[in-house]
Amino acid sequence: MTTTIDTARVQEHNARAQETLQADFDALAGVLARRGQDIEQLVRVAQQFAVAIPSWGVGTGGTRFARFPGKGEPRDVFEKMRDCGVIHQLTRATPTVSLHFPWDLPQDPQALKDVADSYGLGFDLVNSNTFQDQAGQAETYKFGSLTATDPKVRAQAVQHNIDCIEVGKTLGSKGLTVWVGDGANFPGQHNLRGALERYIESAKQIYAALPDDWQMYIEHKLFEPAFYCTTIADWGTSFAVAQLLGPKAKCLVDLGHHAPNTNIEMIVARLAQFGKLGGFHFNDSKYGDDDLDSGSINPFQLFLVFNELVDAGERDPGFRPAFMLDQSHNVTDPIESLMQSAVEVQRAAVQAALVDRAALSAYQQSNDALQAAQTLKAAFRTDVSPILAMARLRNGGAIDPVACYRASGYRARCAEERPAKAGTSGSGIV
Numbered sequence: 001m002t003t004t005i006d007t008a009r010v011q012e013h014n015a016r017a018q019e020t021l022q023a024d025f026d027a028l029a030g031v032l033a034r035r036g037q038d039i040e041q042l043v044r045v046a047q048q049f050a051v052a053i054p055s056w057g058v059g060t061g062g063t064r065f066a067r068f069p070g071k072g073e074p075r076d077v078f079e080k081m082r083d084c085g086v087i088h089q090l091t092r093a094t095p096t097v098s099l100h101f102p103w104d105l106p107q108d109p110q111a112l113k114d115v116a117d118s119y120g121l122g123f124d125l126v127n128s129n130t131f132q133d134q135a136g137q138a139e140t141y142k143f144g145s146l147t148a149t150d151p152k153v154r155a156q157a158v159q160h161n162i163d164c165i166e167v168g169k170t171l172g173s174k175g176l177t178v179w180v181g182d183g184a185n186f187p188g189q190h191n192l193r194g195a196l197e198r199y200i201e202s203a204k205q206i207y208a209a210l211p212d213d214w215q216m217y218i219e220h221k222l223f224e225p226a227f228y229c230t231t232i233a234d235w236g237t238s239f240a241v242a243q244l245l246g247p248k249a250k251c252l253v254d255l256g257h258h259a260p261n262t263n264i265e266m267i268v269a270r271l272a273q274f275g276k277l278g279g280f281h282f283n284d285s286k287y288g289d290d291d292l293d294s295g296s297i298n299p300f301q302l303f304l305v306f307n308e309l310v311d312a313g314e315r316d317p318g319f320r321p322a323f324m325l326d327q328s329h330n331v332t333d334p335i336e337s338l339m340q341s342a343v344e345v346q347r348a349a350v351q352a353a354l355v356d357r358a359a360l361s362a363y364q365q366s367n368d369a370l371q372a373a374q375t376l377k378a379a380f381r382t383d384v385s386p387i388l389a390m391a392r393l394r395n396g397g398a399i400d401p402v403a404c405y406r407a408s409g410y411r412a413r414c415a416e417e418r419p420a421k422a423g424t425s426g427s428g429i430v
């Protein structure tokens, strides 16, 4: 396997930090043992945790106003894979990449697969893009794609999604995420019901092209780019469409795609209950964006989402939602943000595994609201950092991924090796 960061440097970093980690780990093991919990079981949860990196995430994102490129940004999908390889090498929590087409459409999918293999990376869900026009495309998406009133536009958008499936098949992907920005800016611009009817008609054609072992993930978003109404705006619409399409259609929850203060963990519980929770795009949000780093604003919400996932997993041991980061990095080094975010999502998974579920259930049954809440808080307040670091160490990663990455000088090398060039592949947010 190709390791982009010198493994001797990683080992050196770990050797310096290992004694302190062991002391912290042993202390935490003692605390957990007094609570009747086995730290080794939690290390296994952390070791098995995986979240996909979005190919577009390793480039600097932008806002509606500007983009300030970072030094040494990846200029093509192969350089993006190299950056994803670094993230996985140090965190050991990101073994797959979610590609976005056509931004990262490989001319030779097999060559890309070989490069990914060399970094120990696989491919997660592929993402279609009908929210912007591409050079040379016949029809414009200015007035929508899968919902467009013009049947030629809809046909083009459907075909693009089918093309994504074909490329994804050669890469070993098993799912397609469909997000469309289709909507309206003015009351009256859309016939609200008619737009959804056209979406469903288009989505059925994509669904019909899915291989037997593939799933289609329908991602909803409250608003933006449409600011009056969005066709697939909420989980209810997403759920209804997924039900109509059939068993291979599931809902994808992007944490940033809801109104402020929405109870997202309850949406998660509902979709899981009805067998339609397909996966997540993790990020965080203070107002109405979907751009901030996972766990940076509301880590308790992230924990509560994972608390529902643990509950769903206990009811159905085969339950395996797809996890992916989906953020826009404007003021940080994207590699650092993605490493930190992967760790924060992993943290929520381990904290949720810490919940004393028997006690919680008993408090719920006896209507002891205060102690039920405290049972969750006891897990959330536990600093599981030594567990996460130990999992990384045992899996061959870095005890402190960001410190190790900074010490490696990788970004400075990229700045020399990757002079900016016109027409670099896209970065953004979906």
Ligand SMILES: [Mn+2]
Residues within 6 Å of the ligand: 219, 254, 281, 326, 430
């Ligand atoms: Mn998303």
